[in-house]
Amino acid sequence: MLSPWFLCRNEDLKEMLESNKESLKLEAMKRIVGLIAKGKNASELFPAVVKNVASKNIELKKLVYVYLVRYAEEQQDLALLSISTFQRALKDPNQLIRASALRVLSSIRVPIIVPIMMLAIKEAATDLSPYVRKTAAHAIQKLYSLDPDQKEHLIEVIEKLLKDKSTLVAGSVVMAFEEVCPDRIDLIHKNYRKLCNLLVDVEEWGQVVIIHMLTRYARTQFVSPWREDAVFDENSAKAFYDSEEERRVDQSKPYIMDPDHRLLLRNTKPLLQSRNTAVVMAVSQLYWHLAPKHELSIITKSLVRLLRSHREVQYIVLQNIATMSIQRKGMFEPFMKSFYVRSTDATHIKTLKLEILTNLANEANISTILREFQTYVKSQDKAFAAATIQAIGCCATNISEVTDTCLNGLVLLLSNRDETVVAESVVVIKKLLQTQPSQHSDIIKHMAKLFDNITVPMARASILWLMGEYCEHVPKIAPDVLRKMAKTFTDEEDIVKLQIVNLAAKLYLTNSKQTKLLTQYILNLGKYDQNYDIRDRTRFIRQLIVPNEKSGALSKYARRILMAPKPAPVLQSAFKDRDRFQLGTLSHTLNSQASGYLELSDWPAVAPDQSVRNVEVVEPVKETGAPALSKSKHFDAVSWPVCVSLQASSPVFVPETSHELLHRMTGKGLSAQYRFTRQPCIYGNSMVSLQLTLSNSTDQALENIHISEKSSTGQNIHRFNAIERLEPQASVTVSMGVDFNDSTQAANFQLCTKEDEFSVSIQPAVGELLLPITMSEADFTKEQGKLVGMNESSATITMTPENVSSQSVNRKVVSVANLGVIPSGQENIYRFSGKTVSSGSLVLVSVVLKDPDAVITINTEKTVMGSMLLRQVKTALTNSGP
């Protein structure tokens, strides 16, 4: 398959990749990416490329990632070699590296690593950086498509991420929701209002996805605003939050829109001004499907504006307008001229514009439209001219006042020089005449005269059918036409032949005196025709109309069968039934259900409980820690890098438990709780970061809450800024930092209010005095080798069986101590590393499983801390339970 030339090039690439020079490697990777882009196979280089996955050069690394994602599926075994690099990178202090590691790891479609991916996603979903969390949301979809069995676990992650307040995450997680569990509408309830309020600030692509999801949601949760007697109370939304219970939507009462419904409409409206056409279309379809009919008009202008955009955008927008204009002419009528056709438009755009103009036609504007159509009929684009004739036919049937004008116009076109135009006119005239044949015998005569000059089969067939159907109106001409046809029968197209037979039969029944012989002659010709359809038809007709001894009862009814009054064809828009699809979707464009299309449900008759969307005002403290940071909206972009450079690695696990600092009884109504956030402290490198939640359970406001200057034990404490006033029943969360000096000695200080002083103390667990760091397995062993002798303490324990799995060992250890997990090559050895907060001494923990025993070893210079930590890890691992 490969040319020898390619093989030799391949060889030199391999050499370049294996050289020591970064620049050569980069050059090689660039050429390989060029090969991939051209679609050439470069999979043989996999072993050489994958070695560079841990390269320090960021551009080289990125190109290796590109390669890996492309070929990992084909080279699964080799791809596994790269996994540990990504696992390490997942703990990198730089959020860009963490995110890109997760991106690539989740893009490698190798089923074996599903558990690793799952773990990585769960971890990233609680990452401090919203960018990493966004990547996690994307990874959810990838994992789901790789292994749909993970659905339940993934839904848990989605549920967690849906609660995220960052605008960065919102679009991505809703996308994951749509892909993984679009039917779990219950997950949306609590987040509905938040999503509505965030919407304006979400990036444009996320907006589209969220709007489509909310459209579906709203159709299941609110009652229809489309009732005739509806009363619309704009102000009700404002009053909503005070008097929720009073509002009950009832069938008998006048319609009042659910305030949440109004919230959605109000918050999406500004997006009609977006520069992104997909957003404008999404809002338009939301209004179309959800808004009261009289509010629909606001989307018109924006949709018309989109017509100025690219050809492809026009195509989609025009399609949607075509569907809308069938139901609601009024919306687009003032903008009729925007749909005028230019000679430079593409054919499918022209046809769509024509469709819309036809839909918009009414008694008032029909003369303008017809004048415009006259220009189009003359167009050089003959397919378009033909479509215009059809459109004229449509207008003629829909608006009875102009039927005659249209017919006369069409008859004039019969003498047009172009075949297609004439043919189309004949077909349309035929349809029109069927609706009112009696008055138009002169038109039929005119067509008979033109018959000789018309060569398009469809047109000839149509005229013949007309002759036969209305032969009684033109008794002189019809037999003559039949005579001519008898002569040319053998040269005609099949559809024409069928109509000749048809005409003959009808004339035989009405005027057998003149046409008996002609008919028999034609039937004989048909009997020996090459086409079996024609032979069949001839046989059938003969049996039906020529009575003989064998013919059954049917021939008695021949006249009634053939000359039965036929219903006129209905000329209607091709977009008539498109409204069964949600506007703006692919299915609507194709007019057939695309895979993965989610149907819009009908409005419920009675609104489901609205209180499900209520959210408690006080948010529980988030387990990700540092809730202030996760609100990226209020967070200044500039301060990010500062925070990142401080942290050695993000904590693997942050416990939710908070400890009591001050009970409300002793604190005279003021209670305080603290928890360790396990984040690097922003007040000082040697401090442990703490979060304090102060609550006021009295019925009076507490003023000036602060920590007094004097500290009894001499620890360095960074106090929180004094809280000037804490309202009754309110609570506030503040952060502070304490330098425990690497000892578990309690920090004692005074918590003061305006009136009182309370002595409190914080007793840290030894595990909280650490910060996680990442290192490679080799570094770990090296460092461990240096810290032996009295720096090492170890113990052997018997593990409870449920603790033996790798996940539970990891979880247990990181829950007692703030340590980083080191990716391990061996299955039965677990390694954790960290440093003490104050002095930065290394703390290394390893757990070696030897069924059923386990050996815990702790290496650190701080021997006291080491032994205390050992005790705690021991208890954690021997205890069963979570």
Add this chain to the structure above:
Amino acid sequence: MIHSLFLINNAGDLFLEKHWKSVISRSVCDYFFEAREKAVEPDNVPPVIRTPHHYLINIYREKIFFVSVIQTEVPPLFVIEFLHRVAETFQDYFGECSETTIKDNVVIVYELLEEMLDNGFPLATESNILKELIRPPTILRSMVNTITGSSNVGETLPTGQLSNIPWRRAGVKYTNNEAYFDVVEEIDAILDKSGTTVFAEIQGVIDACVKLSGMPDLTLSFMNPRLLDDVSFHPCVRYKRWESERVISFIPPDGNFQLMSYHISAQNLVAIPIYVKQNISFFETGSSGRLDITVGPKQTMGKTVECLVVTVHMPKVVLSANLSATQGTYNYDPVTKILLWDIGKLNPQKLPNLKGSLSLQSGAPKPEENPSLNIDLKIQQLAISGLKVNRLDMYGEKYKPFKGVKYVTKAGKFQVRT
């Protein structure tokens, strides 16, 4: 969402492919080629094509088809808009979006595509963010890179990506602080044979080039904001302020961007700057025709009309044209059947005229319809709608920026029926 992307040139060569999920064989493009063949003109290719297992959504830009492969339901505009964004990014990076530039910069193209989509969902599409992640190529930088071995790829997360103003990067510094705004209006019109306006409207955009240090907060106000019928804004514009005060308040992206676009519809009287007197006729016999076109100024508000070009798409039977122009040059291309008359500046004293005979294919019937004329023109220092910028104020920074506003009127889709 978006599964794969194929770039195909006008000749039907597939010259780049990129997959964001599992690899899809390029044979899926056969369905596209089929449709392409059927459509004859590239403009007539349907944007959405259905195949047994996939859906192909394509755009045609700069003689390149961007064909994306979709597997499940997705709003088609979402994909179309994204593909156009990709084309614009290429243009922004390489100066033009053509097959040659894409092939020359295939590595950067790949890096860009990698950043723009993750698993088929758009990740970073803001030019300011992308430029921090992947630096655009310049001759100087590629020289430096080869010598020092440094790379084009940024190492930190772009500051914009995380903030709530993703379109602007932090720490912008200029020695000369300047902000320029171009008000560009295009007249879309259809005039009929007699010169009466069938339809006319104005489409305007305000393009900005803002090079200001720090985090400037700008406010742009108009003398006559009521003129604007329908507007759409760059995401940086605060919609609430527009609603309440009719001023445009925004923190600008760094560099060039389109601040807003607006629409002044047919209801307001749109001034038509020129008139066209034309007479094109084909004779029943003799296989020839005559053409006579004169252009003159109408409502130009005292400004000069420049860059005047008349384009005529002749019927297929016209073989050649033997004309004489009193001003400018004309050219008839017998292959594409396009007659192009480049007039240049319109002189009101001496109206330009193009006159002469057309020769037709002998024996062919005379064309049914006369071809319509497409007009192109430009008027400097004038916004034909009368829109005027009142003032530009800057808050948040101390320095005094240099400000400038320029007005231009152009013909958009300006057509004269004959």
